[in-house]
Amino acid sequence: MSFFKPKATNSTPRAPTKVPWTEKYRPKSLNDVAAQDAIVSVLKKTLQSSNLPHMLFYGPPGTGKTSTILALARDLYGPELRKTRVLELNASDDRGISVVREKIKNFSRTAVGNVSSEIRQKYPAPDFKLIILDEADMMTHDAQAALRRTMENYAKTTRFCLICNYVTRIIDPLASRCSKFRFKELSQESALNRLQYICEQENVEVEDEEVLRSLLKLTNGDLRQSITLLQSAAGFAPVVTKDILSELAGVVPDNIVSKVIEVAEIGNQKQIEKAVENIILDGYSVSELLDQLHDTLLTSVISSKSKSMLANTFSVANRRLVDGGDEHIELLNIVTQTAQALKA
Amino acid sequence: MSLWVHEFRPSNFAELDLNERLTDNLRQLCTEEELPHLLLYGPPGSGKQTRVGACLQELFGAGSRRIKIESRQLDAGGSKKLEITMVSSVYHVEITPSEAGNQDRFVVQELLKEIAQTQQIDQNAKHRYKVVVINEADHLTREAQAALRRTMEIYTSNLRIVMVATSLSPIMEPIRSRTLLVRVPAPSEDEIAKVLQSIAAAKRVSVQSDAVLHKIAATSQRNMRKAILMLEAMYAQNEQLTESAVVPLADWEAVIKKEAFEIVKSPTTSKLAEVRGTNYELLSHCIPPQIILRTLLLQILPLVDAKAAPGIIEAAALFDHRIRLGTKAIFHLEAFVARVMNVLSSR
Structure with a gap:
């Protein structure tokens, strides 16, 4: 009967694909959500009363917005019911006005079915559905x-959760219909705990306590980026060190930053042009360099007048870079302006 | 006969000899x-594409070199259609979404999702995922990003994305x-x-002294691709590379060099009108305006x-x-020239 045997038996069985740690260590329930205590306690209360307002989550990336709502959905409905009760839409789906009109309306229009008592014992399973609109700030105004x-109209059967980075991009009438939850940056302690937990689970060896701290500093407290970085670094070397991390994070080394400042302080125009050319050709990211220049210069001892001139230059340059301005010209402008500001 | 740039392009990690640590x-x-x-x-010519090729080679073996080029039609909302060319092998797909201009969002939404939702069917493939190479990622619109x-x-089990960009700034934080x-x-x-x-040796180009090679390297602004192209061009002109050989600039660079010289020499209104002609000429030869300005x-x-x-x-940063x-590049180019003349003559 070899005919019926699968053909590819001679190929070695593959190890199950490993998922990225960011997905693997997403909190499974509200209890696991790191930090954001205030928000979690409010949400837990809604779990007990089985009543949920429309919600608007906003805050910087990597603070647990998506994780929290996914954990809440899991706690509310359990794995079985979640498939039919939760609709998750994000910017990768087409969310033009037609989708809002059809898909969302159709989903929210249908009444919820009966729930078996088995599920009801384990989960609150309230009588409404949940629509998660991730990255809602990317929706057009019309769609909003x-x-x-x-x-x-469908408040009886459906609750909405809007997630965004910038609350200002959500139109007012929509924002006023939701209770707002601001996700603050994770406290260093809770983020550290999470990273340490992952290190233990994955047998990652770090050089010392300081490494994880510097990792958080590199990513400005963005936990997702920290975990991604940690995973890549762990793939690189048996022991994770500070140097590996900063290399992988794409930050500009400190000696380059100080060289830029030095050349702006005492160099002449020709030296500035040469230094800028070298930085560009070495491929460093100008926006990253701008961030670091900003951090270094605005905390250093220079006159307030220089500082305000610098702040002005940096903000304009940042805007232009995001719009896709030429990095070479922009950096040249930043350094010359810095030179002038420092001499003022 | 292929260009030297392609002929001597390293195809796997063992052949890559620059940036060893990386x-x-x-x-x-x-x-x-x-x-x-x-x-x-x-920066351009630093070997990004070459490294992507080497990665694919390492991941999937020679199969990643058997590529085909196809063009796909996509629905771009409503009745609009959108065409995009993609280069693909069994294991990977290479796309340039910025081809679609402002519509690149649909490429990401439709095409990428379609690729992401299909599983690798080859049982003997080394990896279960497919790799999607996105070129010019810095030109993606915010919506596409x-x-x-x-x-x-979501699709990490089926899909790995490798993006290639010259500049990191337009790529958003998330x-x-x-x-x-x-x-x-x-x-x-x-x-x-x-x-x-080493290329000269392999091609039996007689090089009188290394100085000329260094001269090429300097003129290319550390751009490997450009340097190799220059070498081939010089070889085509004259089979002997003497020390005094002139490294040819691209035509448009020579034109801009002359233009710059003229502007600085006589910053006057009549010159401004003359320069306009040059700029139009450059634009009509499809030189991107940002490159002209830089x-x-x-x-x-x-x-x-x-x-x-x-x-x-x-002024340059502003314009x-x-x-x-x-949308009208000529305005800004001319405004830049006028500003430069103003700065020069008001001193």
Whole structure:
């Protein structure tokens, strides 16, 4: 009967694909959510009362917005029911006005079915559905406007959760229909705990306590980026050190930053041009360099007048870089302006 | 007969000899079971594409070299259609979403998702995932980048994304935080000279002295591709490379150099009108306006004194930004020239 045997038996069985640690260590329930205590305690209360307002989560990247709502959904419905009760839409789905009109409306229009008592014993399983609109700040204004009435009309059967980085990009009428939760940057302690936990689980050896701290500093407290970095670094070397981390994070080394400042302080125009050319050709990211220059210069001892001139230059340059301005010209401008500001 | 640039392009990690530390790190990553999403950035001609090729070779073996080019039609909302060319093998797909201009969001939403949702069917493939190479990632619109965010997370079991960009700045924070950033610095002039030497030896080009190779390396602004192309061009003109051989500039560079000289020599209204013709000419030869502006600036700067430089640089930064945002490049190029003349004559 060899005919029926799968053909590829001679190929070696593959190890199950490992998922990235950011997905693997996403909190499974609200209890696991690191920090954000205030928000978690409010949400837990809603778990008990089985009543949920429309929600708007906002805050910087990597602070646990998506993780929290996914954990809440899991706690509310359990794995079985979650498939039918939760609709997750993000910017990778088309979310034009037509989608709001059809997909969201259709999903929220249907009434919820009965729940078996088995599930009800384990989970609160309230009588409404949940629509998660991730990255809501990328929705067009029209699509947001179309949501307004939908949210109210179907409030009986559906709750919305909007997630975004910039609350200012959500139109006011929509924001006023939701209770807002601001996700503050993770406290260093809780982020550290999480990283340490992952290190233990994955048998990652770090050089010393300081490494994880510097990792958080590198990523400005962005936990997701920290975990991604940690995973890549662990793949590189048996023992994770500070140097490996900063190399992988794409930050500009400190000696380059201080060289830029030095050349701006005492160098002439020709030296500035040469230094800028070298930095560009070495491929360093100008926006990253700008960040670091900003951190270094605005905390150093220079006159307030220079500082305000610098702040002005940096903000304009940042905008232009994000818009896709030429890095070479921009850096040249930044350094010459810095030179002038320092001499003022 | 292929160009030397292609003929001598390294196809695997063993042949890559520049930036050894980086190469080793990448090779190490590729041998791991788990490859993160990658974002390679660095100046042109520094070997980003070559390294992507080497990664694919390491990951999937020779199969990644059997490529086909196909063009796909995508729905771009409503009745609109959108065509995009992609280069693909069984294991990977290479796309340039910026081809679609403002519609690149649909490429990410439709095409990437489709690739992500199909599993690798080859049972003997070394990895279960497919690799999608996104070229010119720094030209992706914000919408397209936003669309990438969750796709990158949800489909990680089927999909790895490798992005290639010259500049990191236009890539938004959430994408950066999901990828491993790999900086590819341009090779030094000595390194380029060494590579040129080995090519010259392989092609039996008689080189009188190494000085000429260093001269090529310097003129290429540490751009390997350009340097090799220059070498071939010089060889085509004259089979003997003498020490005094002139390294030819590209035509358009020579034109801009002359333009810069004219502007600095006589900053007058009549000259402004003359320069307009040159700029139109350059644009009609499909030289991107941002490159014209940068080259012009870099050619003007050595000609003016240090006091005038800050004003000129500031103007360049301003108009570069406007070229990027606006649609009519000639306005901004001309405004830049006028500003430069103003700075020069008011002193």
